[in-house]
Amino acid sequence: MFRVTISPRLRMTPYHESTVAAGATDITIYNKMVLPLSYGDLEAEYDRLINGVAIWDVSVQRQVQLSGPDAHEAAQYFTSRDITKMVEGQGKYVAMCDHAGNIMNDPVLMKLSGNRYWFSIADNDMILWCKGIAAEKGWDVEVTEPDVSPLAVQGPKAEDLIAELFGEHVRDIRLFRFIETDLDGIPLVLCRSGWSKQGGFELFLQDGSRGNELWDLVVAAGEKYDIGPGAPNHVERVESGLLSYGGDHTPGSNPFEVGMGGYVDTDTDVDYIGKAALQHVVANGGPERVFVGLNVDAALDEPWPLPARTPVTVDGDQVGTLCAIVHSHRLGRTIGLAQVNRDLVESNATVQVQTPTGLADATTQSLPFI
Ligand code: THG
Numbered sequence: 070m071f072r073v074t075i076s077p078r079l080r081m082t083p084y085h086e087s088t089v090a091a092g093a094t095d096i097t098i099y100n101k102m103v104l105p106l107s108y109g110d111l112e113a114e115y116d117r118l119i120n121g122v123a124i125w126d127v128s129v130q131r132q133v134q135l136s137g138p139d140a141h142e143a144a145q146y147f148t149s150r151d152i153t154k155m156v157e158g159q160g161k162y163v164a165m166c167d168h169a170g171n172i173m174n175d176p177v178l179m180k181l182s183g184n185r186y187w188f189s190i191a192d193n194d195m196i197l198w199c200k201g202i203a204a205e206k207g208w209d210v211e212v213t214e215p216d217v218s219p220l221a222v223q224g225p226k227a228e229d230l231i232a233e234l235f236g237e238h239v240r241d242i243r244l245f246r247f248i249e250t251d252l253d254g255i256p257l258v259l260c261r262s263g264w265s266k267q268g269g270f271e272l273f274l275q276d277g278s279r280g281n282e283l284w285d286l287v288v289a290a291g292e293k294y295d296i297g298p299g300a301p302n303h304v305e306r307v308e309s310g311l312l313s314y315g316g317d318h319t320p321g322s323n324p325f326e327v328g329m330g331g332y333v334d335t336d337t338d339v340d341y342i343g344k345a346a347l348q349h350v351v352a353n354g355g356p357e358r359v360f361v362g363l364n365v366d367a368a369l370d371e372p373w374p375l376p377a378r379t380p381v382t383v384d385g386d387q388v389g390t391l392c393a394i395v396h397s398h399r400l401g402r403t404i405g406l407a408q409v410n411r412d413l414v415e416s417n418a419t420v421q422v423q424t425p426t427g428l429a430d431a432t433t434q435s436l437p438f439i
């Protein structure tokens with residue numbers, strides 16, 4: 070295998086030393102930054118997430134900050150969801166689309182105040198898009214990437230741990246709501262969020278020089294809950310049907326085609342990029358393709374990193390694209406995520422997908438699996 074040269078172009082995270090000390094073995098690059106993927110024991114990492122509590126360096130979830138008098142107008146224009154009723158301290162899962170209604174990102178949008186918003190983005194250079202459009206529009210808004218690096222604490226024991234660190238009041242924070250707070254003077258935004266369905270919080274560190282200090286505080290308090298390191302978990306996210314932008318969507322997909330229809334408002338007075346195109350999709354009977362789960366009739370003995378999107382076929386004809394395939398520990402079977410033609414799903418047809426042991430039959434089902 071080749072080695073990766075470290076340079077300023079490839080950004081380390083504020084938790085870098087901690088993740089190395091914890092034994093990170095696998096990384097990927099996301100938003101030009103290091104994302105630890107494993108600490109060498111995927112089974113233990115999964116078990117911790119499902120039954121205990123795990124700490125994840127998710128600094129790669131960079132923030133695009135909009136600040137200034139026109140921040141609200143800008144945030145709305147970039148978002149294919151009506152955010153009129155959003156309040157301070159609230160986040161919402163949203164789609165950002167281009168003018169053709171194709172999805173470009175699926176961030177969590179956070180309203181810090183009437184004139185300050187964060188898009189907590191997936192892997193794509195949204196800051197360039199936002200800067201360009203803001204300048205062309207002549208808005209009074211500053212578009213920046215602030216010094217903010219989320220640390221996720223996920224799993225059924227996460228709430229007890231966070232309550233111990235911050236106080237009992239955190240139990241009242243609802244999904245995607247957040248507070249500005251600190252831990253031993255380390256400035257944070259504490260949000261009930263995270264890329265798993267096991268519950269938990271994200272600590273948005275606002276001082277990149279104190280990442281390892283924050284990591285150590287969380288780990289020390291988490292010892293009695295048997296906390297351990299982990300990462301956004303591929304198996305759990307497939308079971309839960311959580312979208313991985315860039316992995317799941319095929320180029321030229323609208324939000325309806327990646328399972329985000331529930332987060333799109335087309336019947337609204339607010340203006341946003343891609344609105345006319347998305348209204349057109351709705352007016353013409355809905356999307357051509359849908360995002361579904363697959364139950365695959367093949368054993369997957371080893372984790373199989375799908376090297377690229379592969380076709381979903383019926384009798385050799387392509388009817389969709391396979392985005393992920395895993396062995397689900399909790400379901401005890403092989404499951405996958407795919408984007409397939411809608412008429413096919415409605416007819417309940419059996420399809421075929423590629424597996425390490427050859428072509429296998431699969432049936433579609435709605436998401437999530439669990
Ligand atoms: N947290 C933060 N930023 C992020 C992510 C995150 N940026 C990148 C990436 N993850 C963005 N993608 C997602 C995908 C799914 C969810 C959040 C961010 C998610 N979805 C739930 C679901 O689909 O069931 C809940 C949606 C809802 O009920 O509104 O949580 O994880 N900071």
